[in-house]
Amino acid sequence: MNFSNTEDIIKSAKKILIISHINPDGDALGSTCALYKAIYNRFKKRADMCTLTYLSPIYNFLPNINLAKSSYDTSLVYDLVITVDVADIDRISNMKILFDKAKTTINIDHHKTNNNFGDYNYVVPEASSTGEVLYTLFKNSNWEIDKDTAECLYTAILTDTGGFRFDNTTENVFKIAADLVKIGANPNKIFTQCYEHKSKNYVMFQNYCINKSVFLNDDKIAYTTIYRRDFEDYKAKDDYTEGLAEQLRAIDSTDIAFIVKEIEPNKLCKISMRSKLYDVAEICSAFGGGGHSRAAGCSIKSSVETSVKKILDEIKRIGNGQ
Numbered sequence: 001m002n003f004s005n006t007e008d009i010i011k012s013a014k015k016i017l018i019i020s021h022i023n024p025d026g027d028a029l030g031s032t033c034a035l036y037k038a039i040y041n042r043f044k045k046r047a048d049m050c051t052l053t054y055l056s057p058i059y060n061f062l063p064n065i066n067l068a069k070s071s072y073d074t075s076l077v078y079d080l081v082i083t084v085d086v087a088d089i090d091r092i093s094n095m096k097i098l099f100d101k102a103k104t105t106i107n108i109d110h111h112k113t114n115n116n117f118g119d120y121n122y123v124v125p126e127a128s129s130t131g132e133v134l135y136t137l138f139k140n141s142n143w144e145i146d147k148d149t150a151e152c153l154y155t156a157i158l159t160d161t162g163g164f165r166f167d168n169t170t171e172n173v174f175k176i177a178a179d180l181v182k183i184g185a186n187p188n189k190i191f192t193q194c195y196e197h198k199s200k201n202y203v204m205f206q207n208y209c210i211n212k213s214v215f216l217n218d219d220k221i222a223y224t225t226i227y228r229r230d231f232e233d234y235k236a237k238d239d240y241t242e243g244l245a246e247q248l249r250a251i252d253s254t255d256i257a258f259i260v261k262e263i264e265p266n267k268l269c270k271i272s273m274r275s276k277l278y279d280v281a282e283i284c285s286a287f288g289g290g291g292h293s294r295a296a297g298c299s300i301k302s303s304v305e306t307s308v309k310k311i312l313d314e315i316k317r318i319g320n321g322q
């Protein structure tokens with residue numbers, strides 16, 4: 001896999017937009033900034049970068065992220081729009097208008113639920129992260145990976161493998177990481193930036209959410225619910241729930257862990273689900289969601305209580321966690 005069929009398109013495009021999904025994580029932002037720098041190095045042209053709802057300062061260390069904007073004028077017409085780490089085109093929110101109008105689109109991703117929505121698609125479900133897909137594309141296309149690009153790719157791979165812990169952490173991941181370190185990515189610096197810049201409110205909020213967890217079926221199922229008022233009480237930002245489901249999954253008895261986050265009282269909830277054993281993407285797909293087999297999510301247009309019941313019914317229906 002390389003850029004041989006799209007290199008001329010990227011080369012001739014005057015206006016390029018790189019975009020990832022809403023609530024972008026380290027893979028989304030790292031991949032965006034890595035591709036930006038790689039295109040600059042190769043063609044000496046600057047693409048626009050869109051980071052949508054990104055607010056948290058955690059990833060502000062990524063080279064060139066300061067050049068990204070949260071949205072672009074929907075009246076613009078791009079020659080090329082490249083999506084990175086976008087499993088479903090609806091996850092780029094209203095920037096889909098720019099995607100639909102673009103002369104050409106390229107879709108670079110690693111989610112197995114990706115339905116190849118681009119004109120050109122580089123979708124590798126076996127890859128740990130979009131960062132890994134990009135690394136392979138850059139290498140196979142003889143595109144330079146400089147220190148900035150290496151830092152971005154390392155961040156993408158580090159965060160999507162949960163710090164080289166999840167079952168997507170392959171031999172290849174370590175080979176790539178070693179190469180990126182050789183180029184100049186600093187593992188300790190990037191780890192500290194990604195995982196040790198938590199605010200006090202964040203830690204207190206997470207402890208509160210964990211404290212009120214509910215355990216079912218001999219503690220095989222663990223979940224917690226987070227209401228808007230909880231966010232207000234702890235002055236918590238929306239992404240303060242990140243890592244909660246992983247904490248519940250870490251309990252030895254737990255097979256399935258999920259969190260139900262109230263988005264709009266009595267109207268809309270967002271669910272993040274994790275498992276050690278089961279395909280939670282299947283459970284989430286029953287509600288129009290998706291993701292990976294051990295980490296998936298969905299939205300349910302109900303109250304928190306009804307959403308919990310629907311999820312538990314679905315777990316029961318497919319016979320998991322029993």
Ligand SMILES: [Mn+2]
Nearest residue numbers: 027085129130
């Ligand atoms: Mn990813």
